Amino acid sequence: MQPRKAQCAADREARETMYSMSNLVIALLIGGGIGAVTGWYLAMSSRGDNKRKVIMDLESQLDQAKQARADYEAEVSDHFAQTADLLHKLTDDYRSVYAHLADGAEQLCGDRVNISDTALTAPSDATSEKPHLVEVAQPLDYAPKKPDEQGQLSEDFGLDKSNSAA
Numbered sequence: 001m002q003p004r005k006a007q008c009a010a011d012r013e014a015r016e017t018m019y020s021m022s023n024l025v026i027a028l029l030i031g032g033g034i035g036a037v038t039g040w041y042l043a044m045s046s047r048g049d050n051k052r053k054v055i056m057d058l059e060s061q062l063d064q065a066k067q068a069r070a071d072y073e074a075e076v077s078d079h080f081a082q083t084a085d086l087l088h089k090l091t092d093d094y095r096s097v098y099a100h101l102a103d104g105a106e107q108l109c110g111d112r113v114n115i116s117d118t119a120l121t122a123p124s125d126a127t128s129e130k131p132h133l134v135e136v137a138q139p140l141d142y143a144p145k146k147p148d149e150q151g152q153l154s155e156d157f158g159l160d161k162s163n164s165a166a
Contacts, residue, residue: 150156
């Protein structure tokens with residue numbers, strides 16, 4: 001009976017080893033699955049955070065570019081406003097200098113110098129003073145022809161038909 005007990009003990013040990021081995025394999029599969037799902041979730045969440053960070057950086061750069069453009073436009077506007085003020089001031093100074101020179105010439109030279117006040121005022125209509133500038137013709141890119149001649153851009157211009165060989 002000993003051999004039968006020994007065999008039962010061996011079978012029991014084999015079953016216990018098999019159960020413990022299958023338990024180990026099942027535990028490894030479950031742990032691997034949980035690890036894979038956790039890794040996948042972490043990878044997706046970090047990738048999403050990375051995308052969000054890139055989007056936030058791009059939006060920040062866009063806002064900075066918009067602000068820089070607005071600042072530049074404000075600087076340009078201020079520059080031209082200041083330029084207009086300075087030109088207006090220069091015009092007033094020119095008028096003052098001209099009036100001073102005219103008064104001095106009138107006092108010192110009397111009737112020998114005739115300075116008109118029209119130089120101090122802006123012309124009312126520039127085209128009425130310079131009619132030759134109103135009717136300006138566009139320059140031609142070819143020589144004008146007489147009504148009965150062919151123009152230079154004609155296909156037959158300059159060809160002598162009497163010397164043509166057929």
